[in-house]
Amino acid sequence: xxxxxxxxxxxxxxxxxxxxxxxxxxxxxxxxxxxxxxxxxxxxxxxxxxxxxxxxxxxxxxxxxxxxxxxxxxxxxxxxxxxxxxxxxxxxxxxxxxxxxxxxxxxxxxxxxxxxxxxxxxxxxxxxxxxxxxxxxxxxxxxxxxxxxxxxxxxxxxxxxxxxxxxxxxxxxxxxxxxxxxxxxxxxxxxx
Numbered sequence: 001x002x003x004x005x006x007x008x009x010x011x012x013x014x015x016x017x018x019x020x021x022x023x024x025x026x027x028x029x030x031x032x033x034x035x036x037x038x039x040x041x042x043x044x045x046x047x048x049x050x051x052x053x054x055x056x057x058x059x060x061x062x063x064x065x066x067x068x069x070x071x072x073x074x075x076x077x078x079x080x081x082x083x084x085x086x087x088x089x090x091x092x093x094x095x096x097x098x099x100x101x102x103x104x105x106x107x108x109x110x111x112x113x114x115x116x117x118x119x120x121x122x123x124x125x126x127x128x129x130x131x132x133x134x135x136x137x138x139x140x141x142x143x144x145x146x147x148x149x150x151x152x153x154x155x156x157x158x159x160x161x162x163x164x165x166x167x168x169x170x171x172x173x174x175x176x177x178x179x180x181x182x183x184x185x186x187x188x189x190x191x192x
Contacts, residue, residue, distance in 0.1 A: 055100040062096065063138045065089045066109075070134045078122035086130070087116045093137060102144055104153035108136040111160045118168050118182055120175070129167060136160055 011018045069086040076082050093109040112133035119125050136156045143149055165183065172178045 055102075059093075059097070059100045059102050059105075059141050062089065062093050063141050066093060066134055066137060070130055073130060074127060078125070083116060083122060087113060090116070090133070090137075102141055104144070104149060104157070105137050105140045107157040108133055108140060108153075108160050111157070111164045112137070114168065114183060115164055118179065119171055121171070124171060125167075129163065132163070133160060 006022050006024065008022050009020045011020075066086075066089040069082065069089045072082045073086055090109045090112040094106050094113060097103055097106040097109065112130070115125060115129060115133070116122065140149070140153045140156065143152065146152065161183075168179060168182075
C-alpha cells in the first residue's frame with residue numbers, strides 16, 4: 001500500500017470537489033498467502049461447524065429478545081426506543097436465521113420488519129398483528145425439529161405475508177406508489 005492512500009485527497013473542479021478518504025483498513029488485511037493445500041473456504045466452514053452447536057441457544061436468545069421487545073411495545077406503546085428494539089430484534093433474526101440453521105423463521109421476521117418500517121402511523125398497527133409475527137417466529141424456531149415444519153412454517157409465512165400486505169396497502173392508500181418495490185402481492189403456493 002502506498003503512503004498516498006493513507007492520506008485524504010481533495011481534487012477541486014470548477015463546479016464540484018472530489019474527496020477521496022484515507023484507506024486505513026489496508027493495514028488490517030493480511031497479506032500472507034494461504035498455505036499450500038489449505039482451502040480458506042473449508043477452514044471457514046470448519047469454524048462455522050464448531051460454532052453450530054451454539055446456534056440453537058443463540059436463536060433461542062434472539063427469540064427471547066424479540067418477545068421482550070414485543071412486551072415493551074405492549075407496555076409502553078411505540079416509543080422511539082421500543083420501535084427500534086422491536087425492529088432490530090426482528091431484523092437480526094431475519095438476517096441470521098439461515099446462518100443459524102433456521103431459514104424458515106426469516107420470512108416471518110422480515111414481514112414484521114415491513115410492518116414497522118412501512119406503517120405511516122405505528123399507533124394504528126394492531127398489537128394482534130405484532131403478536132402474530134412474534135409468535136410465528138418463536139413457534140417456527142421452537143418446533144424446528146418437527147418433520148412437517150416446512151409445511152407449517154410455509155403456511156404461517158404465507159398467511160403473515162398476506163395479512164401484512166393487506167394491512168400496509170390499506171394504511172398507505174393515501175400514498176400511491178409508496179409500496180412499489182417494497183414487496184410483491186401475496187405469494188402463490190410454493191413461493192416460501
